[in-house]
Amino acid sequence: MSQDLGPSLIGDKRTGGGIQVFFNPHNTTPRLPRISHGKGIYMWDDTGKRYTDVSSGPVANNIGHANPRVLAAMQAQAEKIAFAFPGMFESEANENLADLLTRLAGPGFERAFFVSGGSEAVESAIKLCRQYALATEQPQKWKVISREPGYHGGTLGALALTGDAVQHAVFGPMLREMPKVPTPFTYRLPPNHDRISFARQCAQALEDKILAEGAETILAFIMEPVDGLATGALVAEDVYFKLVRDICTRHGVLLIFDEVMSGAGRTGKFLAADHWPDAKPDMVILAKGIAAGYTPMGCVLAPDYLVRLVADAGGFMNGFTYFANPLSCAIGHAVLQEMVDHNLVANAKDRGEQMYVRLSEMAPSNRIIGDVRGRGLLLAVELVSDRETKRQLPLEVNAPALFQKIAMDMGLATYCRRTSGGAYGDWLMISPPLIVTEEQVDEIAGGLGTALEKFEQVIAQAGH
Secondary structure (H helix, E strand, O other): OOOOOOOOEOOOHHHOOOOEOOOOOOOOOOOOOOEEEEEEOEEEEOOOOEEEEOOHHHHOOOOOEOOHHHHHHHHHHHHHOOOOOOOOOOOHHHHHHHHHHHHHHOOOOOEEEEEOOHHHHHHHHHHHHHHHHHHOOOOOOOEEEEEEOEOOOOOHHHHHHOEOHHHHHHHHHHOOOOOEEEOOOOOOOOOOOOHHHHHHHHHHHHHHHHHHHOHHHEEEEEEOOEOOOOOOOOEOOHHHHHHHHHHHHHOOOEEEEEOOOOOOOOOOOOOHHHHOHHHOOOEEEEOHHHOOOOOOOEEEEEOHHHHHHHHHOOOOOOOOOOOOOHHHHHHHHHHHHHHHHOOHHHHHHHHHHHHHHHHHHHHHHOOOEEEEEEEOOEEEEEEEEEOOOOEEOOHHHOHHHHHHHHHHHOOEEOEEEEOHHHOOOEEEEEOOOOOOOHHHHHHHHHHHHHHHHHHHHHHHHOOO
C-alpha cells in the first residue's frame, strides 16, 4: 500500500466529484484547516482563525456548535447506555424522539424509523414502499421515478434514484436503473416557456412517464420539495406540487418528499411539505437537521395505516446496526427540543427573508450573481459569467472551488456545488444555523458581498 495516503482526493470534493477519504499525518500536500472548536455559528481552526459557518457545513448544523443542552443530553444518555440493539431491547430515548418528531410532523406521519443518515433513510423508505405494495397484493410494483437532475444519496440504492449523469457514468453498471423525469427549473427555462408553463410541462412529464412505464409497475415518485445539492435551493412553482400530488393519487403511486436538507425547520416550516398543504406526501425523509450534526441520524416518517399493513404482513425487512441507537435518539430529541423552546422554525423564516433581501440587493451591482433563490434559511446564489445573459462560467474556472477558497481565506465557511459535470450551473448555498441573529445575517451578507466582489475581480482578470 502507498505510504502517501492523505489527504487523498478522488476528483474535486468541492464540486461533488469526490471526497477526502484517507489521511496520513506525514503527507506534505496542501491541507485543509484543522478544526479546533466551535461555538454558535462560529468555528476556529488550530491557529486561532475564526470562520463563520455560512452553510451549516453541508446544510446540517441547524442549531449551531457546542449547544449546552445537547452536550448534556449526550453525556446523560452515554452514562446510562450508548448502544442497545432494537431487535433485543426497546429504548426510552427512541420512544421520546419518535413522540416529539411525529407531533411536530403532524397527522399522517405517526410512525418514525431512525437510521444513521440520509442515504440509509432513502433506502429504508423505498423498501417500506415495496413491502407495502406486497402487503396490498401489488407485487408488480417496483419502479421508483425520480428527477434529473436530483440527489438522493450515495449508497447504490439511493444513487439509482439520484439524477446525476457523471455519477451514473461511473457507477451505472452497478445500479438498477430507475425512470427519470425533468426537474422544474425556474431560472434557465426552455424556449417559449415561463416558470408556470414549464412547471406544468414537468408535471405532465411525470404522468407521461407513469403511463409509458405502466402505472401498475410504479411504486413511488421521490422528489425534494426544496432542492439541495443537485440544483441549489430550487423551489418549483406552486402549481407543480398540486399537479404532482393529483397525478400520484390518480395512478396509485406513493409520493415521497426527500427533506434531508429542507426538513426540520430549515425552510421556515417544520416540514418543507407544510408550504403546500394541498400536496401532502405519503412519506417524508429527514436527516441532517434532526440531529444537527451532533450525531449521524436519518429518519423515515410514514402514516400509521401503511406501517400497520407491513407489520401485519410479517414485519419490515430492514435494519442496520445503529438504527434507533439510544445515544443518537437522545441527542436528536435534545436538538428538536432546543428548536421548539427557542422558536427556531420561526427564526428560520424571519432571518431567511432578511437574508434573501440582502442577497437580492447585491445582485444588480455584481454581474456574476445570476439568481437568488430558496425558502427560509435554505438559499442559494447561482454564479454566472454574465447575469444579463445567464451564461454559465466556463467549466475550467471551477467556480465552486474558486469561490470556496476565496471565502475560506476571508473566514467564511461555504458549501459550493456543481453537479452533473457543471451541466446545470454553479452555486453556493447560504444556509447558516437556524440560531442566526439579525445582526449575524447582516454580518454574513456583508462578508459574502466582499467575497463575491473578489470573485468577480478574479474572474475578470482571467478574461471571463
